[in-house]
Amino acid sequence: MRLGIMLRHFDQHEGGVKVYTRELMNALVAANTRHEIIMLYRNRQRLGTFRGDHVTEVLLEGGPILYWDHVKVPRAVRDLGIDVLFNPKYSIPLDVRCRTAWVCHGLDWYVMPQASRWIDRLNHRWLIPQYAARSDAVIAVSETTRAHVMKYLDVPGERVHTVYSGLSEAFRQPPTPAQLDAARKRFNLPSRFLLYCGAVYPPKNFTRLIRAYAKVGPARAMPLVIAGGSNRFLSAQELLEPQREGISDWVHWIGWLDNADLPAVYRLAEGLLLPSLYESVGMPVMEAMACGCPTLTANRYGTLELAEGAAVLVDPDSIEDIAAGIVRLLEDQPLRAKLRAAGLKRAERFTWQRTAAEVMDVLESLPRTRPAHATAETMQPHAS
Numbered sequence: 001m002r003l004g005i006m007l008r009h010f011d012q013h014e015g016g017v018k019v020y021t022r023e024l025m026n027a028l029v030a031a032n033t034r035h036e037i038i039m040l041y042r043n044r045q046r047l048g049t050f051r052g053d054h055v056t057e058v059l060l061e062g063g064p065i066l067y068w069d070h071v072k073v074p075r076a077v078r079d080l081g082i083d084v085l086f087n088p089k090y091s092i093p094l095d096v097r098c099r100t101a102w103v104c105h106g107l108d109w110y111v112m113p114q115a116s117r118w119i120d121r122l123n124h125r126w127l128i129p130q131y132a133a134r135s136d137a138v139i140a141v142s143e144t145t146r147a148h149v150m151k152y153l154d155v156p157g158e159r160v161h162t163v164y165s166g167l168s169e170a171f172r173q174p175p176t177p178a179q180l181d182a183a184r185k186r187f188n189l190p191s192r193f194l195l196y197c198g199a200v201y202p203p204k205n206f207t208r209l210i211r212a213y214a215k216v217g218p219a220r221a222m223p224l225v226i227a228g229g230s231n232r233f234l235s236a237q238e239l240l241e242p243q244r245e246g247i248s249d250w251v252h253w254i255g256w257l258d259n260a261d262l263p264a265v266y267r268l269a270e271g272l273l274l275p276s277l278y279e280s281v282g283m284p285v286m287e288a289m290a291c292g293c294p295t296l297t298a299n300r301y302g303t304l305e306l307a308e309g310a311a312v313l314v315d316p317d318s319i320e321d322i323a324a325g326i327v328r329l330l331e332d333q334p335l336r337a338k339l340r341a342a343g344l345k346r347a348e349r350f351t352w353q354r355t356a357a358e359v360m361d362v363l364e365s366l367p368r369t370r371p372a373h374a375t376a377e378t379m380q381p382h383a384s
Helices: 014-033 065-080 116-133 143-152 177-186 208-217 238-244 263-267 283-290 301-307 319-331 333-347 354-364
Strands: 002-006 034-042 055-059 083-087 098-105 139-141 160-161 193-198 226-232 251-255 270-276 295-298 312-314 382-383
Touching: 002 065, 014 034, 014 354, 034 065, 055 139, 055 295, 083 226, 083 301, 083 354, 098 263, 116 270, 116 319, 139 312, 143 160, 143 226, 177 263, 193 208, 193 283, 208 238, 208 319, 226 263, 251 354, 263 283, 270 319, 283 295, 283 301, 283 333, 295 301, 301 312, 312 319
Parallel strands: 002 034, 002 083, 034 055, 083 098, 098 139, 139 160, 193 226, 193 270, 226 251, 270 295, 295 312
Antiparallel strands: 055 382
């Protein structure tokens, strides 16, 4: 099989989808022995990102996003004889002569459309349903997401496949005392702290989180560390919430961390706070559980599916319930021990090797028809 992979989105914002793409590509390349994998880039600087046997990198440089997706990629499919086209995010060409599949990382745009920008709402109303209707398979990152794809996009269940995300092995390997001490010094971490990890945008419920924390955190001399914390969209004012609550001195912003640094920060934290209004699955919850970091999250959607019985679950609409959950997370020692053990056990199932194998099973199951094509050299590939 000639498998083409669309990687235009790799240059977009930091966060879970970029981590998913990077880790899945590495696992697919490492496990592949039978197929030719063709990585399709829009940015010349991405060349050399994924190297391995049976891997070819092709640069389809520049151009507007829609032109790249719907003109350049179909042309590459034709000229390179791609059998199956896969996008680890959403979007596929609407007119392409091969089988197609894409990953749905969640449908918060449909569950809470008021939390989307107007330009995104147009995309969600007109393009996403077309991608869903014309693809041969949609890979959902949770059963919650699968149900939403079937409900909101009207995709038959036999075309929607649940494949959970994996976890880097870095989260399972305990840092040494020296590594923990180095992380504390590098990021100027307090001796004890709570942690929020991720971008800030409406589904993340950042304002209620800060207001709940303000009720109980400073009174217990417990700082809040924000890892990530950038405004993805519609949340610039939310970043000012600690100032409005008068707790700026208690909130520490340490920016985005990579997988080499995150495990130590999770292990140093007293707990992770992620009471989102919507998560398809919640990658920080998975990471925290693998590190033995007790977690507070929402009692709905993907975090309920992922963390029930292994986290403090709260009503994300209720500031009082979030605050009470924070107190339990900090002060109920038997509960903390239970959450650590349950989280470690739950996280064992999430590996990128398993994710890659299950994704490949879906792609291999698609019947293939190969169009007439020119040679790969016509596309100026860069062999890896």
